[in-house]
Amino acid sequence: LRKIRFEEGAAPIPITEAEKEELEKxxxxxxxxxxxxxxxxRAARIGAGDLNFVxxxxxxxxxxxxxxxxxxxxxxxxxxxxxAVLTAYNNRYYRSTTGTAASNDLLAKLQTIASAAPGTGGxxxxxxxxNTFTMPSxxxxxxxxxxxxxxxxxxxxxxxxxxxSPSGGRAPGADDDxxxxxxxxxxxxxxxxxxxxxxNPVEFHWYAGEEGGLLGSAAIAKSYANANTAVxxxxxxxxxxxxxxxxxxxxxxxxxxxxxxxxxxxKTLIPAYLSNIGVSESKCGYGCSDHASWTSAGxxxxxxxxxxxxxxxxxxxxxxxxxxxxxxxxxxxxxxxxLAVAFLMELSLDGSTPTGSTTxxxxxxxxxxxxxxxxxxxxxxTRNNDDDDDNQQLSLxxxxxxxGVSEGIPSPSGSVSE
Numbered sequence: 001l002r003k004i005r006f007e008e009g010a011a012p013i014p015i016t017e018a019e020k021e022e023l024e025k026x027x028x029x030x031x032x033x034x035x036x037x038x039x040x041x042r043a044a045r046i047g048a049g050d051l052n053f054v055x056x057x058x059x060x061x062x063x064x065x066x067x068x069x070x071x072x073x074x075x076x077x078x079x080x081x082x083x084a085v086l087t088a089y090n091n092r093y094y095r096s097t098t099g100t101a102a103s104n105d106l107l108a109k110l111q112t113i114a115s116a117a118p119g120t121g122g123x124x125x126x127x128x129x130x131n132t133f134t135m136p137s138x139x140x141x142x143x144x145x146x147x148x149x150x151x152x153x154x155x156x157x158x159x160x161x162x163x164x165s166p167s168g169g170r171a172p173g174a175d176d177d178x179x180x181x182x183x184x185x186x187x188x189x190x191x192x193x194x195x196x197x198x199x200n201p202v203e204f205h206w207y208a209g210e211e212g213g214l215l216g217s218a219a220i221a222k223s224y225a226n227a228n229t230a231v232x233x234x235x236x237x238x239x240x241x242x243x244x245x246x247x248x249x250x251x252x253x254x255x256x257x258x259x260x261x262x263x264x265x266x267k268t269l270i271p272a273y274l275s276n277i278g279v280s281e282s283k284c285g286y287g288c289s290d291h292a293s294w295t296s297a298g299x300x301x302x303x304x305x306x307x308x309x310x311x312x313x314x315x316x317x318x319x320x321x322x323x324x325x326x327x328x329x330x331x332x333x334x335x336x337x338x339l340a341v342a343f344l345m346e347l348s349l350d351g352s353t354p355t356g357s358t359t360x361x362x363x364x365x366x367x368x369x370x371x372x373x374x375x376x377x378x379x380x381x382t383r384n385n386d387d388d389d390d391n392q393q394l395s396l397x398x399x400x401x402x403x404g405v406s407e408g409i410p411s412p413s414g415s416v417s418e
Contacts, residue, residue, distance in 0.1 A: 003034045004213065007286055008296075012037075024166040024212065027317065029287040031296070032213025035132050036222045038296035045225055045298050055300045057233070057265040058346065061272045067345045071273060073190045074341070076334045082182040083174060083323065085109075091171035092135075092160040094209040094216070099135040099159055103128065103208060106158065106181075110140050113189050120195035129220055135159060135208035137216040140188055144201040144348065150230035151201045152347045154187065154340045155217065155290050156180030156237045157210030163317035166211075174323045175306070176316035179333045180237035181206055187340040198348035200232055207290050210238075211317075217290035221297040233262045234301040235343045236291035240336035242306045242313035243329045249277045251339070252305040252312075256283040257292045259300035266302045266343060273342045274335045282309040304339060306332065 002020045003012035012033050015023065023030075031038070045051050061067070085105070089098040107128055114124040122143040128136035138158070141151075158181055160173025172178070184204045191202075209215030224231060243249045251270055253263055270279055284305070286292070291301035306312060315325050322328075 001034075002032055003037075005031045005033050005037075005039075005287075009039070020212075021166055024161060025163050027163060029285055030213050031218065031287050031292075032215055033218075036215075036218040038218055038221060038293060041222050041225050042296060042298045050225075050228070051298050055233075055259065055261060057261050058268075060265075060268040061342065061346050062351060063346055063349050064272065066349060067273060067342050070190055070194055070196070070341050070345065071338050073194070074186055074334065074337050075190075076330055078186050078189065079179075079182045079330065079333055079337065080323075082185050083178050086158075086178045086181060087172035087174050087322065089172075091162060091169065092158055092173055093162075093167055093171065094131075094135045094159040094212050095133050096167060097134075099208065103136050103138060103158055103206070106185075106206060107136075107138055109185070110138065110188065113185075114140070114192060117192040118195045121192065121197045122201070124192055129216070129223075131208055131216055131219060133209060133212075133215065135216075137208045137220060138206040139220070140204040142191065142196055142198060142202045144198045145350075146199055147201055148230075149200040150232035151203055152198075152232045152344055153203045153205055153234040153294075154184055154237065154344060155205040155207060155234060156184050157208070157216070157290055158206040159208050159211050159216075160321075161211040161317055162319060170319040171317070172319065172322050173316075174321050174325070175239050175241050175313045175328060176321055177210070177238045179240040179306075179336070183237050183240055183333065183337045183340050186337050187344065191341065191344070196345075198345070199350045200348040202344045202348050205290075210290055214287060214290055214293050217293035218296075221293045221299065224299075225297050231294070231299045232347050233259070233265075233343075234291060234294040234299060235266065235340065236289050236301060236303045237336055237340060238289040238303070239306045239313060239316070241323075241329055241333035242325075242327045243332050244307060244311045245327050247307075247311065249329070249332050249335075250280040250307060251277060251335070252280045252282055252308045254284050254288070254291070254303040254305055254309070255281050256285065257288065257295045258302050259295070262300045263302045266304060266339070269339060269342045269346065273338050277332075277335055280308050284309045304336070306336075 001014040092099045092102045110126045126140045160171040162169025162171040207216035291303040294301040
């Protein structure tokens with residue numbers, strides 16, 4: 001059985017593996033807490049006094065010269081090359097052989113990038129993080145001159161999913177979340193090539209199992225909490241290329257299940273380092289992406305998104321999530337690589353002493369909102385309506401959901417409930 005939590009503070013609901021595969025077809029967001037319950041992790045940290053501190057962040061950027069020097073080297077063409085590799089797999093589903101292959105292949109690429117570094121910067125390590133499923137997560141680290149200082153993290157999720165056929169369906173995952181992955185690859189490539197030597201350690205995380213209930217990020221966040229690893233801040237990049245046709249490009253800051261003060265700091269980086277782009281805000285709900293794992297474990301996280309959540313890419317979780325989809329904008333994605341570099345450097349270089357916003361780490365996370373994530377614009381499921389076994393399993397899942405959670409999920413007949 002799997003234990004699934006749909007709302008903060010709610011008791012997990014036990015479902016079978018078959019029922020979970022049907023759940024993955026609904027577009028609902030949730031935590032799979034079977035192996036890792038971050039609410040329990042957070043409670044333990046509170047009981048031990050680990051959260052009795054104030055997280056502080058600068059009032060704005062203070063390292064423009066150093067940051068701009070790296071930003072000037074970033075390559076949009078590298079994003080295209082790296083993403084072509086990721087989208088070539090049939091899918092990067094976290095329980096598939098192709099998902100595992102994608103992770104292993106990226107590990108080798110990151111090791112190659114690290115080996116090409118000049119050796120004048122912080123020590124570089126690249127490793128895989130073993131999960132309870134076959135696809136590993138990846139962690140690349142540039143050591144700080146103070147290796148015990150709080151680590152600065154940027155993350156993305158490597159897995160992809162076809163919502164109609166999770167385990168075997170074609171899921172190129174170009175935007176979700178190939179774009180965030182290649183933002184991190186390029187940032188890592190150029191920082192290591194420049195011999196970047198931070199004061200605080202910096203890490204790049206590529207999570208597996210995000211589409212299965214934030215499995216990979218939850219496991220890593222738990223391991224850091226158990227090891228008493230201090231984290232200065234975590235930035236999640238999940239979908240960075242879509243601009244709704246006819247709209248103005250924005251960085252859409254998610255405001256729920258994040259640290260408000262860290263988010264305020266990241267907003268100051270937009271006019272300083274990005275070009276011709278605005279700022280907006282929206283909410284994405286419970287279990288929306290991997291930032292939620294860090295927030296749930298009691299760390300500070302922020303989530304800048306490609307748009308407002310209501311105007312995000314409508315073709316994710318399908319075989320149509322490709323670079324040729326309407327609204328996919330390479331220039332927009334390029335801006336998020338700049339943001340990743342700026343975030344890492346501004347919070348890790350000497351002299352980034354907090355002088356601005358602060359926030360007391362709360363003992364509870366934000367007020368729960370909708371648990372649904374943006375789904376495709378089609379009004380009918382692409383599942384086979386003749387598949388009675390699937391329909392029966394989905395009926396069982398729906399029957400177990402808390403009141404109000406099932407809004408908007410496919411009904412057993414294949415239509416989308418209102």
